[in-house]
Amino acid sequence: MHSHSQINLTSLNRITIIGCCGGGKSTLAKQLAQKLNLPLHDLDDIYWHENWVLTPREKRNPILAPIIEQSQWIIDSNYASVLLTERFAASDLIIHVDLPTWFCLFRITKRSILQFLNVEHSFPARIQEAHKTNRQRSISDFAFYKYVYTFKRRLHPHFEKTLTTANAHQKLITLKSKKQIKQFFDSIPTTPSLAPNTSTPQ
Template identity: 25%
Template sequence: MKFINIIGTTGSGKSTLAKQLAEKRQLNYIELDDLLWLDDWQESSNDALFYKLKITMENAATGWVLDGLYTRTVPIILGRADTVIWLDYPFHINLYRLTKRTLGRVISQKKLWKNSNNKESLKMMLSKESIFVWLMKSYPKNRKKYFNLMQNPAYQHIQFIHLTSPKQTRHFLDNLRGKSVSN
């Protein structure tokens, strides 16, 4: 477990687990959203995103934990990952966590990522492009997509770890050994 991708629907806790796992395993943490988003909620072009992703992964040659997976990045990330951890929690858990996180960010007005000026806003939270609308649309689609990835013959070199509750995830993390020479 040296090149790890954390996947799951928004609000599942991908970033939190990725940071904890990177620290425990002494691996580099890569935040996919930070590579995608430019200032003022503009997205990087595919070419720019792919370039930034490849360079970041190459610069973390000793190992990385990457949070997130966009459909367009699947070949790059899963072509290099040896482990995928899927946080597959019930919808109500994701919704609760997303609400708590988003309200906290609206109040704090803290930048979301180091490489852009993006912040959460009440206006955005209540818009048609809201992260909550995204959760409702993407939750069932992501479950199907991730099940299909696990079954895809092209990715059988990957160890898939399917975690279905926060308790199961805590148990996994607590029982994971730190970095060792044989790992």
């Protein structure tokens, strides 16, 4: 686990989580939101609509900017062209879930099979049925597999450049295995819940 001792894990209000699909970042984001009593904003949930309609690029920044200005949040998902520097600069902690590519490919294959069989529901409810019916991003979706297979080569240099631009390397923790993810999660103190946690509406 790549970590920095200057990160105060007892006072976390803004957390950015990045990493490849299938690595477990969204699961970690949900667990942290519950443990820290922080609002969770999943960018896939925000930007994707019924029947796999994606929010136009020019409308994505205006949607995300007010969220970044809030005092508390966990923002999950990459969208490297959408205010990534601003997210990094505003974060108390940046978590890079960086599991091996083979593991991510295995996980998305397993997930696609379970979703098609209507066993697992990791997509927003409004597009879950479209996924089942149209088999979008299923085991036959070569483009999605290519995205995952080339993720490290394409996105990691951009992450590194953005960390430098935002002067945020000292905020970064990189988790490279399920064991490291568990160890990190267990090291985070639980924040008492004073009010119901409100996440971005679906």
